[in-house]
Amino acid sequence: MQKLNNNIHQKYISYPEKVLQFGEGNFLRGFIDWQFQVLNEKTDFNGSVVVVQPRGNNKIERLNNQDGLFTLYLQGIKEGQLVNEHQVIESISRGINLFSDYPEYIKLAGTEDLRFIVSNTTEAGIVFDPTDKLEDRPQKSFPGKLTSFLYHRFQAFAGDQKRGCIIIPCELIERNGEKLREIVLQYASLWNLEDEFIEWVKNANTFCSSLVDRIVPGFPTDSYKEKTEQLGFEDELMVVGEQYHLWVIEGPEWIKNELKVEGTGLNTLIVNDLTPYRVRKVRILNGAHTAMTPVAYLYGLSTVEESINHEEVGMFIKEMIREEIIPTLEGPKPELSSYADDVVNRFANPYIKHYLMSIALNSISKFQTRNLPAFLDYVEKYNSLPKRMVFSLSCLLYFYKGKRGNDSIELQDDPEIVEFFKTHWGKFEQQELAMSELVNIILAEQRLWGMDLTSIPNLESTVSTNLLTIYQIGVKEALKELFETSI
Numbered sequence: 001m002q003k004l005n006n007n008i009h010q011k012y013i014s015y016p017e018k019v020l021q022f023g024e025g026n027f028l029r030g031f032i033d034w035q036f037q038v039l040n041e042k043t044d045f046n047g048s049v050v051v052v053q054p055r056g057n058n059k060i061e062r063l064n065n066q067d068g069l070f071t072l073y074l075q076g077i078k079e080g081q082l083v084n085e086h087q088v089i090e091s092i093s094r095g096i097n098l099f100s101d102y103p104e105y106i107k108l109a110g111t112e113d114l115r116f117i118v119s120n121t122t123e124a125g126i127v128f129d130p131t132d133k134l135e136d137r138p139q140k141s142f143p144g145k146l147t148s149f150l151y152h153r154f155q156a157f158a159g160d161q162k163r164g165c166i167i168i169p170c171e172l173i174e175r176n177g178e179k180l181r182e183i184v185l186q187y188a189s190l191w192n193l194e195d196e197f198i199e200w201v202k203n204a205n206t207f208c209s210s211l212v213d214r215i216v217p218g219f220p221t222d223s224y225k226e227k228t229e230q231l232g233f234e235d236e237l238m239v240v241g242e243q244y245h246l247w248v249i250e251g252p253e254w255i256k257n258e259l260k261v262e263g264t265g266l267n268t269l270i271v272n273d274l275t276p277y278r279v280r281k282v283r284i285l286n287g288a289h290t291a292m293t294p295v296a297y298l299y300g301l302s303t304v305e306e307s308i309n310h311e312e313v314g315m316f317i318k319e320m321i322r323e324e325i326i327p328t329l330e331g332p333k334p335e336l337s338s339y340a341d342d343v344v345n346r347f348a349n350p351y352i353k354h355y356l357m358s359i360a361l362n363s364i365s366k367f368q369t370r371n372l373p374a375f376l377d378y379v380e381k382y383n384s385l386p387k388r389m390v391f392s393l394s395c396l397l398y399f400y401k402g403k404r405g406n407d408s409i410e411l412q413d414d415p416e417i418v419e420f421f422k423t424h425w426g427k428f429e430q431q432e433l434a435m436s437e438l439v440n441i442i443l444a445e446q447r448l449w450g451m452d453l454t455s456i457p458n459l460e461s462t463v464s465t466n467l468l469t470i471y472q473i474g475v476k477e478a479l480k481e482l483f484e485t486s487i
């Protein structure tokens with residue numbers, strides 16, 4: 001069968017390259033590149049996207065082999081109706097491989113049309129690597145690569161204030177725009193770049209923090225064959241996502257003149273303060289994802305849809321959101337409840353196979369950023385423990401034992417973290433540690449949680465009790481007991 005490329009799908013039009021995108025991952029393709037496609041279709045944006053890889057991999061070649069084209073399936077509820085639609089996204093002009101084609105990258109920095117820079121390099125990408133140098137081709141870190149790009153742009157236009165960029169990172173970390181700007185300035189100082197450049201970075205460029213929301217499970221492994229037959233071509237970069245989307249960009253009003261989202265149907269907001277949107281989304285949606293994963297997976301389930309539709313696990317998730325997460329959030333309760341209802345409906349999307357094991361990646365740091373803040377607020381507000389979140393934490397510890405029944409769980413986390421759990425669960429199995437000692441060691445380990453969790457009153461003993469129950473009778477029965485004690 002033929003492969004998707006310009007020969008079988010002619011791009012409607014070739015637009016000037018206005019956007020530089022760090023990252024070729026599923027999310028950016030299913031969300032940002034789709035947004036630029038909509039802007040091209042519905043406004044005079046008339047711009048295309050150049051993609052570069054934030055770290056070494058060969059996915060850029062795959063993108064170029066398909067002339068930047070890929071098929072996006074958007075499946076779920078739109079305006080109250082179940083919708084299943086797909087289209088070929090044409091907004092990417094090309095990828096530049098920074099390892100083999102760095103001069104092209106420098107050339108792009110000197111082009112007049114370029115205006116936007118977007119990124120999604122996971123939570124691990126916005127970091128400072130002191131070993132990066134200006135002369136590297138390329139620098140190892142994403143911010144190092146970006147600083148080099150901006151410096152070459154500054155030089156190409158002799159510091160022209162009008163040639164700065166609007167930089168919108170999409171990584172799910174707090175104040176992503178500010179962090180990125182800070183690190184760029186750190187590189188400017190490390191590399192002894194001139195003060196004029198530093199002023200240009202600060203004044204001519206606009207770093208916006210942003211929050212993204214769309215569930216994009218990515219490549220449809222289960223239905224690829226069927227979809228390929230329907231399409232009549234192979235597409236290695238096929239992406240599946242839900243219909244729902246929200247992009248909140250914190251930035252000045254004038255950005256609306258350049259990103260003319262109004263009237264396009266895009267749920268993209270340019271606001272003064274994105275904090276409430278971020279806290280709500282991370283605690284309710286990502287928090288529920290992370291908290292449900294060890295419970296539902298150990299229960300024997302494999303996808304989010306199965307979990308939310310499951311009588312007991314589904315009830316556990318909904319009650320946790322309603323009774324333990326929402327009460328920790330500020331803002332009008334009806335609005336929060338309505339967002340939570342939307343999230344529950346999105347989890348139940350029958351088209352999307354979102355595997356718990358994919359959400360389980362780096363679960364320990366996700367617990368810290370997505371669950372722990374709500375957990376701590378709850379304890380402070382009610383002076384008691386949120387029992388469902390505690391149960392989920394107990395299941396998380398059990399999940400890192402690395403076994404579901406007789407099957408091994410393929411833990412994807414920092415190797416040191418995986419080793420830490422392996423060692424201590426091993427000692428428990430060898431009867432060198434009692435359950436209470438094991439729990440004490442794990443909860444006290446600040447490298448896992450960013451704090452000593454044994455300082456939370458009664459947490460250690462409750463987790464020990466839960467874990468013993470799970471160890472002796474399994475998660476199913478333990479969950480039943482939890483419901484019985486909740487009545």
Ligand SMILES: NC(=O)c1ccc[n+]([C@@H]2O[C@H](COP(=O)([O-])OP(=O)(O)OC[C@H]3O[C@@H](n4cnc5c(N)ncnc54)[C@H](O)[C@@H]3O)[C@@H](O)[C@H]2O)c1
Nearest residue numbers: 023024025026027054055121122123124125172214215216
């Ligand atoms: N998939 C979703 O539903 C979704 C939704 C909203 C936000 N996100 C966020 O987007 C991120 C990427 O998700 P995805 O589904 O596109 O994953 P993906 O695996 O398809 O892409 C990951 C991208 O991040 C880059 N990357 C990974 N580690 C990096 C590092 N240490 N430094 C620099 N770059 C690095 C990879 O090169 C790749 O470009 C996730 O961290 C997630 O928080 C995902």
Ligand SMILES: O=P(O)(O)OC[C@@H](O)[C@@H](O)[C@H](O)[C@H](O)CO
Nearest residue numbers: 212213214215216286289359361
């Ligand atoms: O992509 P991750 O691994 O950071 O997190 C898993 C999910 O919680 C996440 O992808 C959500 O689906 C997404 O954040 C929805 O906007």
